Amino acid sequence: MTSSEGNQESTAGSGGLTAAVESDSPCQPCGSRAVEIRPNSSFSEQLPQLQLGIDSTSLGAFKKCPRYYQLAVLEGWEPKAPDGWPEHFRPQVDLQFGIWMHEGREGYEGFRSMGLEHEEALERTLDWAMLATWDAASGRPWNSGDGIKNRFTLVRTLAWYLDRYQDDPAKTIQLASGAPAVEHSFRFPSGFRSHLTGEDFLLCGHLDKVVEFQDNFWLNDLKTTRSQLGRWWVESFTPDNQFSLYIFAGQVVFPFKVQGLMLDGVQVLASGARFERYPIKRGRVELEEWHSGLGWWLEQLEHAVERLVERGLDFPLNEKACWRCDFRQVCSKPSPGSRKGELERGFRRRQWDPLKARGEEMG
Amino acid sequence: MSDSGAPGVIPQSDALTQATTDSLAELFSRDPEGFQAQDRKRLVAALREQRTRWEAAEASGTTRRERTKLGEARKQSSELSAEELGL
Numbered sequence: 001m002t003s004s005e006g007n008q009e010s011t012a013g014s015g016g017l018t019a020a021v022e023s024d025s026p027c028q029p030c031g032s033r034a035v036e037i038r039p040n041s042s043f044s045e046q047l048p049q050l051q052l053g054i055d056s057t058s059l060g061a062f063k064k065c066p067r068y069y070q071l072a073v074l075e076g077w078e079p080k081a082p083d084g085w086p087e088h089f090r091p092q093v094d095l096q097f098g099i100w101m102h103e104g105r106e107g108y109e110g111f112r113s114m115g116l117e118h119e120e121a122l123e124r125t126l127d128w129a130m131l132a133t134w135d136a137a138s139g140r141p142w143n144s145g146d147g148i149k150n151r152f153t154l155v156r157t158l159a160w161y162l163d164r165y166q167d168d169p170a171k172t173i174q175l176a177s178g179a180p181a182v183e184h185s186f187r188f189p190s191g192f193r194s195h196l197t198g199e200d201f202l203l204c205g206h207l208d209k210v211v212e213f214q215d216n217f218w219l220n221d222l223k224t225t226r227s228q229l230g231r232w233w234v235e236s237f238t239p240d241n242q243f244s245l246y247i248f249a250g251q252v253v254f255p256f257k258v259q260g261l262m263l264d265g266v267q268v269l270a271s272g273a274r275f276e277r278y279p280i281k282r283g284r285v286e287l288e289e290w291h292s293g294l295g296w297w298l299e300q301l302e303h304a305v306e307r308l309v310e311r312g313l314d315f316p317l318n319e320k321a322c323w324r325c326d327f328r329q330v331c332s333k334p335s336p337g338s339r340k341g342e343l344e345r346g347f348r349r350r351q352w353d354p355l356k357a358r359g360e361e362m363g
Numbered sequence: 364m365s366d367s368g369a370p371g372v373i374p375q376s377d378a379l380t381q382a383t384t385d386s387l388a389e390l391f392s393r394d395p396e397g398f399q400a401q402d403r404k405r406l407v408a409a410l411r412e413q414r415t416r417w418e419a420a421e422a423s424g425t426t427r428r429e430r431t432k433l434g435e436a437r438k439q440s441s442e443l444s445a446e447e448l449g450l
Contacts, residue, residue, distance in 0.1 A: 123403040130395035130406075139394065152391055159410040272417040272426065 042204070042355040046197045049074060049305045054190065054298070055205040055354030056242040063241060063297060066304050066315035071327050074315075077347040079326050082145070086135045089142055092326075096142075097149040098224055101266070102208065104129050104158045105222060106182045109172055109209070113180040118166045125162060129155050147270050148226055157224070157273045161266060164275055170211040170220060170262060181210035186253045187355065192295050196302055204354050207246060210254070211262065218279075219250050219261040229265045234278040237263060244290040247282045314339075387413075 042053030051058055051073065062069035071077045081091040090096040104125050111121035133142040133151045144150045172180045187204035194201065209220040221243070227233050237243050243261055250258035260281035267274040282290070307313040314336055322328045329346065333339045387409045390402060420426045 123407055126406055127398060127403050134395050156410050159407060160414050
């Protein structure tokens with residue numbers, strides 16, 4: 001069975017890496033729950049529990065806590081949205097707000113690359129944002145229930161950000177196709193191969209933007225935060241898994257040297273917004289160490305998959321990462337069986353497939 | 364998106380004079396599917412007016428901005444020298 005042939009049950013104590021479980025009843029005698037794996041192009045066809053296309057979200061999830069990775073990425077659970085929320089609105093306010101900010105910026109870049117002046121591109125972008133945050137079915141706007149990150153502050157922040165950087169000295173580069181280098185998808189062999197299937201692990205993801213500044217090339221990313229911008233905030237990105245992967249990827253996928261990453265910090269407040277830009281760099285040795293560490297983490301991932309498939313054991317829990325974790329209420333249950341009930345009550349399934357282009361991740 | 368006005372007619376706008384908090388609240392309460400060009404201009408103008416007020420408040424210190432030793436980390440890329448960027 002390939003990963004494109006519909007839902008598939010993984011093995012749970014039945015032995016053999018590729019054997020399939022025929023029901024979702026708890027595994028005997030360990031009592032663990034069978035893990036349903038949905039088709040996903042970033043996973044191995046030979047071993048559907050093994051992710052081969054690794055992006056920063058997946059890798060970061062595994063580094064945070066193997067169990068978190070299993071629930072959020074492998075199984076694709078996320079908290080259910082509040083009652084009345086449309087399915088296409090993500091329940092995590094910070095995540096949804098950030099997605100719309102990125103999409104708005106990308107849309108604006110697209111309008112500018114079509115030859116529109118700033119004013120018209122801005123108007124069209126805000127028009128898009130108003131529509132994206134409006135649920136036509138119910139005739140109601142997105143209600144985040146959040147005094148800081150909500151529909152109004154989203155549109156306002158987007159407007160202020162685009163106005164502020166309308167004459168940005170960091171110019172978005174044009175790809176050979178003529179399109180602006182925004183949301184640029186990449187994938188390449190990581191240099192590591194699965195011990196279980198012999199397949200290559202790929203590094204993949206989407207680079208927000210590539211810019212030219214003072215005759216040098218930089219990646220550019222945008223982060224919104226409720227926190228005060230400043231040294232404390234920006235230092236939290238060094239070290240940082242996501243940015244190390246991006247800068248590593250930048251060195252691999254482009255024919256020019258990437259100096260580092262320009263981070264546009266956006267502090268969102270109820271009454272306004274602040275913007276600052278910071279350069280983030282990684283030296284050669286840092287990137288080599290990050291890559292070497294990647295190999296170790298991929299080995300741990302394979303160990304965890306092996307335990308799951310051969311012995312029906314859930315991925316190990318990192319109890320030091322439970323603070324404010326979405327799954328704390330699940331992992332606090334006393335047995336794998338009771339965890340399943342908690343998942344089905346409070347969570348919904350959503351597939352994360354980093355090999356798909358932006359906007360196609362929804363499962 | 365839809366635009367108002369007949370083709371070839373020079374658009375007239377009183378968007379700036381209408382840019383008030385009230386107009387923002389009214390715009391955000393409406394179904395954006397029905398927005399006209401005038402509404403989009405009012406939206407931009409009202410948000411800019413808010414930004415002007417916010418920046419004035421920031422400059423006067425009334426937004427309680429934390430003024431600590433943030434140093435170079437606050438600089439804009441346009442203010443960064445090539446040397447500071449390690450070039």
